[in-house]
Amino acid sequence: MAVAETAGLDPVMGFALVGALGVGSQWLAWRLRMPAIVLMLVAGLVVGPGLGLLDPSRDFGNLLQPMIAIAVAIILFEGGLTLHFAGLRDAATGVKRLVVLGAPLGWAFSAGTLHYVAGLSWATSAVFGGIMIVTGPTVIAPLLRQARLRRRPAALLQWEAIVNDPVGALAAVLAFEIVIVVQTATGAGQAVADLVIGIAVATLLGLAAGWGTARAFGRGMVPEYMKVPVLFVLVLGVFGVSDWVLHEAGLLAVTLMGILIANVELPSYTELRRFKEQATVMLVSGVFILLAANMDRETLMALDLRALLFVLAVIFVARPAAVLLSLAFSGVPRAERMLIALTGPRGVVLVAVAGLFGERLADIGIEDGAQMAPLAFALVAATVVLHGFTLSPLARALGLTAADRPGVMIVGGSPWSVALARALKGIGLPVIIVDPNYMHLRAAREAEIETYFGDLLSEDAEHRLDLVRYEQVIAATDNDAYNTLVTTDLGPEFGREKVFQLKRSKDSSARHALPATLGGRPIGPNETYLEANARIHDGWEFRATKLSKEFTLSQWREKNPKAFIVADFGPDGSLRFLGPEAEPLDQNDVQILVLAPKREERKEA
Known part of the structure; x- marks a missing residue:
């Protein structure tokens, strides 16, 4: 020293x-x-x-002030790049x-x-x-x-x-x-x-x-x-x-x-x-x-x-x-x-x-x-x-909080998306379904799920959607290329570990395989749009189950051999969507979100 x-x-x-x-x-x-x-x-x-390990004036000498001045100039240039007049007019x-x-x-x-x-x-x-x-x-x-926060106070502070x-x-x-x-x-x-x-x-x-x-x-x-x-x-x-x-x-x-x-x-x-x-x-x-x-x-x-x-x-x-x-x-x-x-x-x-x-x-x-x-x-x-x-x-x-838990944004208004949104809403999570096709949102509106009609990547969505409320994104439209584009574009903002998409129809072909830097992570059983929605049409459903000392994960697996675990919710309110190879938390008071046949179609209640 x-x-x-x-x-x-x-x-x-x-x-x-x-x-x-x-x-x-x-x-x-x-x-x-x-x-x-x-x-x-x-x-x-x-x-x-x-x-006393680092003394910039001593260790860098005359270079210190020019370095700081240039860095501040670039920081202020970055500040200028954030001032978009279109967003200001809409504010x-x-x-x-x-x-x-x-x-x-x-x-x-x-x-x-x-x-x-x-x-x-x-x-x-x-x-x-x-x-x-x-x-x-x-x-x-x-x-x-x-x-x-709610949309308006968050927008006021952010802008x-x-x-x-x-x-x-x-x-x-x-x-x-x-x-x-x-x-x-x-x-x-x-x-x-x-x-x-x-x-x-x-x-x-x-x-x-x-x-x-x-x-x-x-x-x-x-x-x-x-x-x-x-x-x-x-x-x-x-x-x-x-x-x-x-x-x-x-x-x-x-x-x-x-x-x-x-x-x-x-x-x-x-x-x-x-x-x-x-x-x-x-x-x-x-x-x-x-x-x-x-x-x-x-x-x-x-x-x-x-x-x-x-x-x-x-x-x-x-x-x-x-x-x-x-x-x-x-x-x-x-x-x-x-x-x-x-x-x-x-x-x-x-x-x-x-x-x-x-x-x-x-x-x-x-x-x-x-x-x-x-x-x-x-x-x-x-x-x-x-x-x-x-x-x-x-x-x-x-009284200005939007929700006690971070929400989920689902892109695509398919039956699979509506079923997942219902399950998430049922456990108190904010959830919204986004789709550029108004008719695709009909079932979501009937289920009283919040919707946004428009392209998620549009400038209008950037200014109107309250992204602060949502922590994770699931791209589940019938267009694999659009799903890949959405998850790739939003990955840097939400974190690549927080963006998911349904499996691409041609992923199994080496000719059509995408690099790991594109697209989102797999979710649930990692099925394509057609396969995922076929399960819903066949009577499968999303539902939440709470684990405890009396009902452990292994016991649940024995009773539900055909079901898939899609997500888990920790006791602290944290949400993790899981892929086909991921293991859920096996702890007391953890909730798991599963995709399984409807209860009435099973022999055991």
């Missing part, structure tokens, strides 16, 4: 440690169902100021109010809290207040899945986070431009000229790069395998040139570039978005670990009672005031207004941008800019931990 503190880590070992800690924290958070940012915060603080009045009114109100109230409670200067407060508009889509998404992510970045960038130009220019006229020129160049360069990228990609001027590398090189180039004209104007340029690309019809947009999301996960992890590890003990010890009062004022005064004022007379019910007002987790973008801007402000003589990073850490840690543990109880208290 002493050697690490004096000599420092080799840069290659430092990069390896940051990567291992960042990705490891994300994986562990997934396993423990915790917000990843909490574990990344703890990991960075432990190896940094805690053990509810409440979402528009949270953006149009809530963002400037949140900026003003946050800046006031920073100045009067935290004691920061107006220059630092204006920059930091802009960043605090961001509620963090990467943080709110897992919280919403865990809480399983606020998505839209305000680039809006908050733009607000912080513009405030920072004003501060830095005023501080470094020789006179007011020169300051205004520098600011206007820098913003104009950044705006034009960002929009031109976005338009040029869209045209080149759309006309096939760039091969598919080079689209992602070309896009990332363009982002770095736009950032570098804009930043050379005016410090930090590159952040404005790349955000606008992302917004423009998000709103043109690119055939490969989905693939680009998924890759940049994966790259952003890596960058977010790395930046957060670096910023946490770069904190020194003296700065952390400076978080006194005033910092605590600042955090409390933001959570219980500034955030609720901005939300309640923006949603006043909007038609949003009072319970939903209260839930949104008391839910505002901050994420990695806040910490990354605050750390970067804080360093810049300190470099130009605004000393309290150095307090932005520790205050950002305190706010992020407090809000993530608080909302991570209180969102579900608060939603239940206000």
